[in-house]
Amino acid sequence: MTQTRDSETAAGTPKREMRLTLKIWRQPNHDAPGKIHTYEVDDISEDMSFLEMLDVLNEQLNAAGEEPIAFDSDCREGICGQCGLMIDGEAHGPEVTTTCQLHMRSFKDGDTITVEPWRADAFPVVKDLVVDRGAFDRIIQQGGYVSVNTGAAPDAHATPVPKDKADRAFDVATCIGCGACVAACPNGSASLFLGAKITHLGELPQGQAERDTRVVNMIGQHDHEGFGGCTNIGECTAACPKGIPLDVISRLNWDLHAALRHGH
Known part of the structure; x- marks a missing residue:
């Protein structure tokens, strides 16, 4: 030995x-x-x-x-x-x-x-241990923008956000886009990453105006990039260094179904 x-x-x-x-x-x-x-x-x-x-x-x-x-x-x-x-x-x-x-x-x-x-x-x-994660960037780009006024700083608490929703948004915003969820998933799905980004803005009032188009466009780009589908195995959240919970994928699916019901 x-x-x-x-x-x-x-x-x-x-x-x-x-x-x-x-x-x-x-x-x-x-x-x-x-x-x-x-x-x-x-x-x-x-x-x-x-x-x-x-x-x-x-x-x-x-x-x-x-x-x-x-x-x-x-x-x-x-x-x-x-x-x-x-x-x-x-x-x-x-x-x-x-x-x-x-x-x-x-x-x-x-x-x-x-x-x-x-x-x-x-x-x-790309070379050796380097991979091209530009697919994540393109998914984010499809998320578009949020309709908020810019200019002078708003007064504190001008837009009330319930604490539970604010905490939830902060928690899922810790996703750093490292790709561990994709690498760990047997299907090569980016659903945990996508769910974190969708949930982040979906919990906040500033994210409501584009909520339907955002989820449809981001999921469309996810599938276009060649990521696999989610089968709820859970390896993604087990490997996530920021502890993004699996239920963001449920929120992703809920938002998608709502957007389709609204005609998007």
């Missing part, structure tokens, strides 16, 4: 370091075939994030004159949603968090870890 190696920190506290085997999907572009490559990486601290571990591997590859692994990241604070990866077959890995907030203490010295891009036809691979 491989033993965990310790080193001393500046404070003299034992610090766990790991040696890992990484099986990583490499694909030069969307049209070229891809395959799994195997790498060994060591001196990995348990305090590193998963992306910092990949940074160490890329430094190692650069030093050897090899092409570094392409992967997405931006804020690295669990906010932007850019860092999604399939880690050992799970969206974002073994913890319910974003990949950038997944730390190496969730793994053990000597582990073999498989890293792949999001698995969804609607998210084509």
